[in-house]
Amino acid sequence: MYLRMQGIHLRSLLEYEADFWIMVIATVLMQIVNLIFLQALFAKVPSINGWGFWPVVAMFALVAIAEGVGSLMFEGMWKLADLINRGELDYLLVRPFPVWLQVSSNGVGINGASNIITGTIMLIAALTHIDIAWSPGLALVGVLLLISAIVIKVSINLATNAVSFWSASPTPLFAMAVHQVGDLARFPLSVYPLALKLALGIVVPFAFVSFFPIGVITGKVSPLLSILVPVVAVYCAVVARQTFRRGLRRYESAGN
Amino acid sequence: MNPYLALARAQARSVLAYRGNFALGLGGFLFQLVALLAVWRVVLSNGPIGSFDWPQMRSYLLVAFASGVIVGMGADYRMASRIVQGDVALDIVKPVDYQRARFAEAFGGVWIEVAVVLLVGGVTLVLFGGMAWPGWSETMLFLCSMLLLFPLKFLVVYMSGLACFWTQHYVGIQWARVAVVNLFSGALIPLAYLPSWLAAAAKWSPFAGLTSTPGLILVGQAPGREGFVLVAVQLFWVVTMWLAARGLWNKAMARLTVNGG
Numbered sequence: 001m002y003l004r005m006q007g008i009h010l011r012s013l014l015e016y017e018a019d020f021w022i023m024v025i026a027t028v029l030m031q032i033v034n035l036i037f038l039q040a041l042f043a044k045v046p047s048i049n050g051w052g053f054w055p056v057v058a059m060f061a062l063v064a065i066a067e068g069v070g071s072l073m074f075e076g077m078w079k080l081a082d083l084i085n086r087g088e089l090d091y092l093l094v095r096p097f098p099v100w101l102q103v104s105s106n107g108v109g110i111n112g113a114s115n116i117i118t119g120t121i122m123l124i125a126a127l128t129h130i131d132i133a134w135s136p137g138l139a140l141v142g143v144l145l146l147i148s149a150i151v152i153k154v155s156i157n158l159a160t161n162a163v164s165f166w167s168a169s170p171t172p173l174f175a176m177a178v179h180q181v182g183d184l185a186r187f188p189l190s191v192y193p194l195a196l197k198l199a200l201g202i203v204v205p206f207a208f209v210s211f212f213p214i215g216v217i218t219g220k221v222s223p224l225l226s227i228l229v230p231v232v233a234v235y236c237a238v239v240a241r242q243t244f245r246r247g248l249r250r251y252e253s254a255g256n
Numbered sequence: 257m258n259p260y261l262a263l264a265r266a267q268a269r270s271v272l273a274y275r276g277n278f279a280l281g282l283g284g285f286l287f288q289l290v291a292l293l294a295v296w297r298v299v300l301s302n303g304p305i306g307s308f309d310w311p312q313m314r315s316y317l318l319v320a321f322a323s324g325v326i327v328g329m330g331a332d333y334r335m336a337s338r339i340v341q342g343d344v345a346l347d348i349v350k351p352v353d354y355q356r357a358r359f360a361e362a363f364g365g366v367w368i369e370v371a372v373v374l375l376v377g378g379v380t381l382v383l384f385g386g387m388a389w390p391g392w393s394e395t396m397l398f399l400c401s402m403l404l405l406f407p408l409k410f411l412v413v414y415m416s417g418l419a420c421f422w423t424q425h426y427v428g429i430q431w432a433r434v435a436v437v438n439l440f441s442g443a444l445i446p447l448a449y450l451p452s453w454l455a456a457a458a459k460w461s462p463f464a465g466l467t468s469t470p471g472l473i474l475v476g477q478a479p480g481r482e483g484f485v486l487v488a489v490q491l492f493w494v495v496t497m498w499l500a501a502r503g504l505w506n507k508a509m510a511r512l513t514v515n516g517g
Contacts, residue, residue, distance in 0.1 A: 022428035026435065033435045033444065040449045041295075044305045048298055111428075173276045180283040184291050191294040 001097055002105050006073070009108040020110055027114040031122065034060055049190040055218050058126035059210040060186050064119030065146070066153035066209050067182075068112040076106025077157050081164035081172040089251060100158065100244050130218055138217070141226050145213035148233035153182070153209050155236035158244060165247025182206045208232045259352045260360035267364030278329050282372060285324040289376070292317050292444075293384075307448055312475040315387045318380060319471040320443035322373040322402070327362050327409040329369055334361075335417040336426035344512075355414070355501060362410045390476040397483050401470035404490045408465050411497040412437065418501070421508035442468035462497060465490035
């Protein structure tokens with residue numbers, strides 16, 4: 001059901017071929033510019049607080065992948081505010097399918113696909129250049145961390161967009177603002193002052209999307225965090241689910 | 257009243273009506289500033305790298321922030337959505353020049369952008385300590401360069417908006433524009449740090465005038481004649497792009513179709 005809805009949106013997207021290619025080119029271009037920036041920066045300094053070129057590339061890659069999955073599979077969340085504002089959520093309520101999945105599958109961001117692909121290439125390139133003592137156990141942890149990172153990013157998107165149930169604004173300003181904070185998490189957490197460390201580590205745990213997973217894999221932070229990252233992921237998912245449910249219970253429809 | 261003046265005044269008043277979108281547009285530039293400040297503070301804590309030390313980099317990043325905010329707060333979306341929605345048909349029948357009218361609107365909205373730049377600049381300077389101003393003549397040249405930044409940024413934004421005559425959505429074009437401008441203007445990293453071939457290409461491109469030229473003059477890295485040459489290049493691109501934008505507009509008019517009635 002979910003896949004069928006996404007398929008429909010994908011096909012309607014391909015109708016405007018020029019737009020499709022501009023989106024793909026634009027996202028790839030953004031990643032290339034990021035890489036040129038990092039390359040130029042690390043040509044002058046060997047490391048930032050002990051973080052070299054490739055670990056930071058890996059962090060940029062993880063953010064790109066997590067955002068990519070969010071755009072490709074759950075783009076519809078960003079339209080929730082508009083649905084509530086115009087009272088169109090009613091149609092979804094009467095259908096026998098989880099509301100949050102219906103909302104999520106209400107659109108496809110093709111930029112997600114190119115972000116996932118470029119992000120994966122960057123991640124693989126980075127991991128092969130970093131000296132890591134791979135073992136089956138560590139590989140398993142790596143996969144678990146990757147999944148956790150994606151869950152955290154998507155959960156934050158869902159929870160912040162669910163705030164629209166209370167704000168009644170037609171654009172999800174709060175969610176967009178929090179989304180922008182996520183860009184800070186592409187750099188090692190240690191460069192930031194304490195207030196920002198707390199914000200990214202606890203208030204909106206973007207540090208668990210990029211910094212801690214890469215830190216665990218490269219052995220820069222305590223391996224204990226490999227347990228904490230999935231725990232944070234579960235926590236974020238539960239909070240997102242609860243926020244969405246409470247919002248839905250509060251929903252009273254709009255208009256006539 | 258002069259119609260362009262009227263448009264500028266109307267826009268100057270309406271910016272406050274879209275405070276939410278304004279704050280949101282600001283967020284992107286603000287977080288880039290915070291991230292880059294944090295990274296360079298650590299990197300430059302052991303002394304200068306290349307030609308920049310920490311106080312110079314601070315000033316330079318503030319110029320980069322200003323160049324992002326000026327004509328960057330929704331002005332581009334307003335122009336693009338007029339074209340995508342077809343409202344442009346109404347603009348064409350009005351007895352004003354389209355390009356000059358949009359320029360007047362951008363000018364009307366610039367006061368709040370300048371206010372935000374001054375505020376953020378002031379807070380940054382208080383947090384990290386003051387900045388070293390260059391001599392009198394260089395300060396004047398810096399101000400000239402900042403004045404030229406406004407029409408230059410307008411033209412880059414305006415021309416990318418015109419691309420909507422050929423596409424249905426603006427987002428992709430905007431992302432591509434931001435990526436190119438970030439790199440070639442030196443807003444992400446000073447051009448001196450780039451590979452020499454890329455730095456040379458960027459230096460003479462129209463984008464250099466968007467951060468690199470005023471930034472280098474402010475931190476005293478374009479002394480004497482060099483600064484004048486850079487500002488002259490900036491002026492050259494403003495004139496050239498103004499004419500090129502006219503050409504692009506004429507081309508777009510030739511293929512315009514507006515649906516509905």
